[in-house]
Amino acid sequence: MRKLDTRTIVVASHNAGKIAEIADLIGPFGFSAKSAKDLAFVEPDETGTTFEENAAIKALASAKASGLPALSDDSGLVIDALDGAPGVYTANWAEREDGTRDFPWAMEKVEKALAERGATGPAQRTARFVSVLCLAWPDGHTEFFRGEIEGVIASAPRGTAGFGYDPIFQPEGHARTFGEMTADEKHGWKPGDPEALSHRARAFKRFVETCLEA
Ligand code: IMP
Numbered sequence: 001m002r003k004l005d006t007r008t009i010v011v012a013s014h015n016a017g018k019i020a021e022i023a024d025l026i027g028p029f030g031f032s033a034k035s036a037k038d039l040a041f042v043e044p045d046e047t048g049t050t051f052e053e054n055a056a057i058k059a060l061a062s063a064k065a066s067g068l069p070a071l072s073d074d075s076g077l078v079i080d081a082l083d084g085a086p087g088v089y090t091a092n093w094a095e096r097e098d099g100t101r102d103f104p105w106a107m108e109k110v111e112k113a114l115a116e117r118g119a120t121g122p123a124q125r126t127a128r129f130v131s132v133l134c135l136a137w138p139d140g141h142t143e144f145f146r147g148e149i150e151g152v153i154a155s156a157p158r159g160t161a162g163f164g165y166d167p168i169f170q171p172e173g174h175a176r177t178f179g180e181m182t183a184d185e186k187h188g189w190k191p192g193d194p195e196a197l198s199h200r201a202r203a204f205k206r207f208v209e210t211c212l213e214a
Pocket of ligand 1: 163164166178198
């Protein structure tokens with residue numbers, strides 16, 4: 001395990017929602033971080049078939065382009081009744097022909113696919129959000145941190161907070177969707193807390209324990 005001995009890193013993402021969450025999570029640790037979007041780095045093609053492969057592609061591209069350690073996130077929604085779809089293709093499900101992303105439309109697609117399989121009750125609509133963070137150094141070294149949160153796909157989107165598929169994901173043990181939570185509630189974690197809620201905060205907590213703490 002390699003420790004991170006600098007607080008200057010690149011957040012290897014072009015996704016505004018993820019960049020905001022990662023900025024929030026790293027905030028208390030005194031990082032100076034620019035995103036791949038701020039630095040106008042070319043977004044690499046995500047040609048992998050696993051979250052780990054795609055996370056490595058993004059982190060290594062930013063680490064090599066900047067000469068700094070880079071932290072990426074590859075994430076997605078894994079729905080049991082859809083045999084794990086959309087999974088690593090979660091972003092693709094939202095992609096229109098002109099390349100723009102349309103999440104209300106993607107959430108309708110999810111609902112349609114569930115209805116086709118007769119998955120109408122919560123017991124048939126179990127799912128998890130997965131986040132794999134990759135920390136890559138310019139010399140090619142990588143470390144991975146995975147976080148998952150179990151939940152159900154809500155019967156209709158609820159809430160306008162967050163990003164992406166947040167309005168349809170209701171984490172286990174909670175009455176509200178991620179779309180109905182503040183960012184702090186969705187993370188469910190601050191430094192020192194024993195547990196985190198969101199997939200990304202769970203992965204981030206592992207990153208802190210592995211690479212930041214003595
Ligand atoms: P990628 O990791 O860039 O390939 O894409 C991840 C996809 O999953 C995007 O479409 C995101 O909108 C979606 N996603 C990942 N994490 C979250 C989350 O915390 N809330 C809502 N959608 C998410």
